[in-house]
Amino acid sequence: MTESVIGASSPGAAARLPRRPLVRVRDPEAAELWGPVFGDQDVDALDADLTRQCPGQPHGECITVTGRVTDQHGMPVRRQLVEIWQANASGRYAHQADRGPGPLDPHFAGVGRCLTDDQGQYRFTTIKPGAYPWRTDFNAWRPAHIHFSLFGTAFTQRAVTQMYFPGDPLLAHDPFFQAVTDARARARLVATYDHELSMPGRTLAYRWDIVLDGPAATRRETNA
Numbered sequence: 575m576t577e578s579v580i581g582a583s584s585p586g587a588a589a590r591l592p593r594r595p596l597v598r599v600r601d602p603e604a605a606e607l608w609g610p611v612f613g614d615q616d617v618d619a620l621d622a623d624l625t626r627q628c629p630g631q632p633h634g635e636c637i638t639v640t641g642r643v644t645d646q647h648g649m650p651v652r653r654q655l656v657e658i659w660q661a662n663a664s665g666r667y668a669h670q671a672d673r674g675p676g677p678l679d680p681h682f683a684g685v686g687r688c689l690t691d692d693q694g695q696y697r698f699t700t701i702k703p704g705a706y707p708w709r710t711d712f713n714a715w716r717p718a719h720i721h722f723s724l725f726g727t728a729f730t731q732r733a734v735t736q737m738y739f740p741g742d743p744l745l746a747h748d749p750f751f752q753a754v755t756d757a758r759a760r761a762r763l764v765a766t767y768d769h770e771l772s773m774p775g776r777t778l779a780y781r782w783d784i785v786l787d788g789p790a791a792t793r794r795e796t797n798a
């Protein structure tokens with residue numbers, strides 16, 4: 575009834591009306607449950623140690639990367655799925671789309687995930703990624719970085735960003751990093767070396783906190 579009224583009064587509106595019969599959805603909320611749902615039983619502790627996912631030890635400098643995920647008031651975001659992906663020590667991704675010059679490491683996949691704990695803390699053991707050439711410009715290189723994804727509670731809340739390492743001379747030349755025009759927001763993308771957290775004879779540690787909202791929110795790629 576409603577469609578026929580609109581169509582009769584406006585030819586333009588009629589052209590945009592569906593031409594096929596409507597499909598009646600029995601339970602609209604059920605669709606929410608069809609998406610991926612990650613529980614803590616799905617995430618194994620080994621998922622957070624990228625140096626132990628393959629039979630042998632990967633090449634490169636073993637590091638710990640840890641920090642808190644909070645809201646703008648410092649309140650922890652608990653049981654948040656944090657995913658990372660990164661290049662190996664030679665700056666090469668274990669992905670068929672990466673045709674870079676660095677060698678692949680058969681013992682490093684470069685993908686990890688974990689859930690934040692009650693304090694909103696995440697923690698990964700991994701290899702410090704290498705810089706890699708970026709062929710959009712002459713002699714362009716991407717500084718060492720780790721890609722982060724925070725899943726939220728639905729696809730629409732997913733936050734994707736990148737963590738950088740302190741003291742990297744390539745930061746001054748990186749178009750992604752420099753695209754963040756606010757200096758303080760840029761600084762918040764750079765991790766801090768934490769000597770207390772470094773494990774003797776095993777890893778050097780970097781701390782990087784992620785703030786999901788507010789004026790000091792960690793810059794996401796979509797609004798970088």
Ligand code: FE
Binds near residue numbers: 661716719721
């Ligand atoms: Fe990258």
